[in-house]
Amino acid sequence: DAGITQSPRYKITETGRQVTLMCHQTWSHSYMFWYRQDLGHGLRLIYYSAAADITDKGEVPDGYVVSRSKTENFPLTLESATRSQTSVYFCAGSLGLDQPQHFGDGTRLSIL
Amino acid sequence: TQLLEQSPQFLSIQEGENLTVYCNSSSVFSSLQWYRQEPGEGPVLLVTVVTGGEVKKLKRLTFQFGDARKDSSLHITAAQPGDTGLYLCAGAGNTPLVFGKGTRLSVIA
Numbered sequence: 001d002a003g004i005t006q007s008p009r010y011k012i013t014e015t016g017r018q019v020t021l022m023c024h025q026t027w028s029h030s031y032m033f034w035y036r037q038d039l040g041h042g043l044r045l046i047y048y049s050a051a052a053d054i055t056d057k058g059e060v061p062d063g064y065v066v067s068r069s070k071t072e073n074f075p076l077t078l079e080s081a082t083r084s085q086t087s088v089y090f091c092a093g094s095l096g097l098d099q100p101q102h103f104g105d106g107t108r109l110s111i112l
Numbered sequence: 113t114q115l116l117e118q119s120p121q122f123l124s125i126q127e128g129e130n131l132t133v134y135c136n137s138s139s140v141f142s143s144l145q146w147y148r149q150e151p152g153e154g155p156v157l158l159v160t161v162v163t164g165g166e167v168k169k170l171k172r173l174t175f176q177f178g179d180a181r182k183d184s185s186l187h188i189t190a191a192q193p194g195d196t197g198l199y200l201c202a203g204a205g206n207t208p209l210v211f212g213k214g215t216r217l218s219v220i221a
Contacts, residue, residue, distance in 0.1 A: 004154075033208065042213035043155075043200070058208065090154050098204035100145055103154025 003027060006091050006104035013081055014112050021076045021089055021107045029093030032074040033101065034058075034066065036087040043090070049074055050097070081111045114139040116203050118212035126220055128190050133215045135201035136183045142205050144177055144184045149198040149214070191219045 007022045023032065034046040035058075045058030047066040055066050063085060065077045078085055088108050092101040119134045135144065143162040147155035159168050161177035161184060168175045172195075174187040188195055196219050202209040 040213075043211045045208055048208055092154070097206070097208060098142060100157045100160060101155075101202075101209065103156070105153050 003102050004091055004093055004104035006089075006107050008107060009105065010108050012110045012112065015081055015083060017081050019078050019081055019109070021078075021091075021109070023074045023076070023091030023104060025072050025074075025093045027093060027102070028071070029095060029102070030071075031094045031097060031099075032068065033092045033094070034064070034074070034076045035090045035092065036060065036085075037090060037106075038087050046076065046089075078109075083111050085109065086111045114141075114203060114205070114207070114210045116201055116210050116212035118199075118201060118215050120215060121213070122216050122218075124218040124220065125191055127192055131188050131191060131217070133186045133188075133199055133217070134183070135185070135212055137203060137210075138182065139203065139205075139210075140181050141203035141210075142181070143203075144181075145202045145204065145209070146175055146184070146186055147200040147202065149200060150196075155198075155200055188217075191217075193219045193221045195219050 005024045013019050033048040035043045044060045049055045049068040052071050088106045090106045092103045094101040117136045145160045146158045149155040159175050164179045164181045166177045172189045176185050198214045198216050200214045201212045
């Protein structure tokens with residue numbers, strides 16, 4: 001039972017490039033979330049989705065794009081990567097907005 | 113904007129000692145969740161407290177929700193090296209979870 005699977009686990013890219021982080025769930029969570037985690041800032045919500053084709057901005061959405069054409073997938077795209085987007089990215093799923101979240105193991109993204 | 117303040121930010125203790133971690137807010141939450149995160153992994157839920165004044169125990173860990181549902185504490189008795197990690201609290205309501213910045217605990221054998 002993999003739960004939430006993120007790929008890749010590690011990624012190095014250059015400024016200006018487009019990069020997509022993948023998130024796949026094997027459960028039937030309605031809600032899915034994307035966070036970035038940085039020292040001194042904790043977990044910050046980027047985008048979330050209540051269902052297929054329904055997405056909402058979180059605290060730090062600028063520079064990111066999400067889509068959710070299928071319930072089980074919630075990719076996060078950095079359209080033109082910047083150094084400030086170097087971070088560890090976590091995807092999570094839950095049964096409701098106020099319910100406990102199940103997290104993936106994260107993607108460590110470095111932008112040179 | 114709802115905020116959750118966790119204290120202390122860092123804690124380094126010897127094996128066998130007791131400790132308490134705090135999670136405070138000026139906002140009321142319908143419930144509060146505690147997570148533990150280990151290096152290279154995502155946070156994992158430890159417990160959810162729902163009722164004001166509620167106390168939940170998980171082996172050596174005791175979680176308490178404040179009477180006014182604005183704050184919570186986590187007490188660890190006789191800490192062990194396996195307790196090392198980042199402890200996060202998260203407040204729930206009618207918005208996405210509000211996470212504190214965490215308490216990084218190191219238990220030295």
